[in-house]
Amino acid sequence: xxxxxxxxxxxxxxxxxxxxxxxxxxxxxxxxxxxxxxxxxxxxxxxxxxxxxxxxxxxxxxxxxxxxxxxxxxxxxxxxxxxxxxxxxxxxxxxxxxxxxxxxxxxxxxxxxxxxxxxxxxxxxxxxxxxxxxxxxxxxxxxxxxxxxxxxxxxxxxxxxxxxxxxxxxxxxxxxxxxxxxxxxxxxxxxxxxxxxxxxxxxxxxx
Amino acid sequence: xxxxxxxxxxxxxxxxxxxxxxxxxxxxxxxxxxxxxxxxxxxxxxxxxxxxxxxxxxxxxxxxxxxxxxxxxxxxxxxxxxxxxxxxxxxxxxxxxxxxxxxxxxxxxxxxxxxxxxxxxxxxxxxxxxxxxxxxxxxxxxxxxxxxxxxxxxxxxxxxxxxxxxxx
Numbered sequence: 597x598x599x600x601x602x603x604x605x606x607x608x609x610x611x612x613x614x615x616x617x618x619x620x621x622x623x624x625x626x627x628x629x630x631x632x633x634x635x636x637x638x639x640x641x642x643x644x645x646x647x648x649x650x651x652x653x654x655x656x657x658x659x660x661x662x663x664x665x666x667x668x669x670x671x672x673x674x675x676x677x678x679x680x681x682x683x684x685x686x687x688x689x690x691x692x693x694x695x696x697x698x699x700x701x702x703x704x705x706x707x708x709x710x711x712x713x714x715x716x717x718x719x720x721x722x723x724x725x726x727x728x729x730x731x732x733x734x735x736x737x738x739x740x741x742x743x744x745x746x747x748x749x750x751x752x753x754x755x756x757x758x759x760x761x762x763x764x765x766x767x768x769x770x771x772x773x774x775x776x777x778x779x780x781x782x783x784x785x786x787x788x789x790x791x792x793x794x795x796x797x798x799x800x801x802x803x
Numbered sequence: 804x805x806x807x808x809x810x811x812x813x814x815x816x817x818x819x820x821x822x823x824x825x826x827x828x829x830x831x832x833x834x835x836x837x838x839x840x841x842x843x844x845x846x847x848x849x850x851x852x853x854x855x856x857x858x859x860x861x862x863x864x865x866x867x868x869x870x871x872x873x874x875x876x877x878x879x880x881x882x883x884x885x886x887x888x889x890x891x892x893x894x895x896x897x898x899x900x901x902x903x904x905x906x907x908x909x910x911x912x913x914x915x916x917x918x919x920x921x922x923x924x925x926x927x928x929x930x931x932x933x934x935x936x937x938x939x940x941x942x943x944x945x946x947x948x949x950x951x952x953x954x955x956x957x958x959x960x961x962x963x964x965x966x967x968x969x970x971x
Contacts (some may be wrong), residue, residue: 629872633868633871634860637861637867638861641861650861650863651864651867655867655870655871663874733859736855754820755852756855756856760820760822776817776822779820780817783851784848786851786855787850787851793854794850794854797850797853798843798846
């Protein structure tokens with residue numbers, strides 16, 4: 597076999613799956629990282645809602661690509677595989693961790709002095725307050741976190757990453773109709789929970 | 804083709820994403836012209852989609868790129884979780900074993916304490932009753948048989964049998 601003399605070992609010395617790759621193979625891996633890592637991290641971040649888990653999930657996904665590099669066809673699209681890994685890792689993560697409470701941002705909060713409503717900027721009176729982009733991003737991310745992982749994955753791939761229904765169906769191994777109904781359901785829930793923000797935008801259009 | 808309201812409302816997202824076939828797309832479009840409720844729902848979905856689309860691309864933290872580029876050198880991210888889970892399980896198991904030992908030892912300790920109490924009462928009773936008997940009948944040398952039916956019950960030999968045993 598005409599393998600080049602320069603063989604680079606990047607595996608940990610005591611790793612059970614020690615892998616030695618040629619420089620060509622490493623270049624191919626680097627190209628995969630260049631092409632997918634940012635998207636994978638973004639999806640992982642929107643799914644988990646925090647940097648730490650997003651980093652762990654995406655690093656784990658790329659570790660799997662790295663280990664299987666010789667079995668990966670050159671130029672084969674890897675989105676499907678990567679997003680499925682992220683999705684499965686995230687579900688595993690949820691199983692291992694206690695469930696967080698899911699609540700609507702406009703639901704009343706129970707306090708010892710009775711029910712209180714969260715203070716929300718009034719869309720009609722102070723649109724500036726709502727257009728605070730950072731605050732809005734945080735709120736959207738928080739509300740995304742209240743969706744079930746199935747709905748969240750579909751809406752992230754569609755509305756954040758911009759994939760088509762067909763691509764999403766292929767990535768997640770679900771029928772097209774399931775993508776359609778999950779996405780519609782996810783948007784309805786988000787719209788409901790982001791009520792004041794959505795309303796402010798919609799009224800902005802009317803003006 | 805005309806669509807009923809329910810069906811049209813279910814197709815609004817796919818219509819928004821231009822993911823409907825031409826016939827369905829036209830039918831939804833016609834329904835939207837007639838139905839203010841669906842028009843509003845459509846606008847809300849559009850805004851919601853727009854809000855998500857405007858989320859910035861999340862910037863990976865420092866060290867992310869190096870770790871992804873050299874995965875062999877980095878800590879396997881998944882590896883920490885099982886260890887953590889195992890550690891937690893081990894802690895729970897140890898707590899359970901300690902609890903079980905405490906529960907098992909409790910009757911032993913309690914029994915010993917009870918027996919000590921009982922022996923104190925027993926000796927007191929013996930001495931008191933013996934002194935009384937010697938006081939009232941100094942010439943009778945009645946021996947006490949420290950017959951114990953329980954740790955604390957001393958039965959005096961020669962005493963009248965208990966009321967319950969009279970008939971026998």
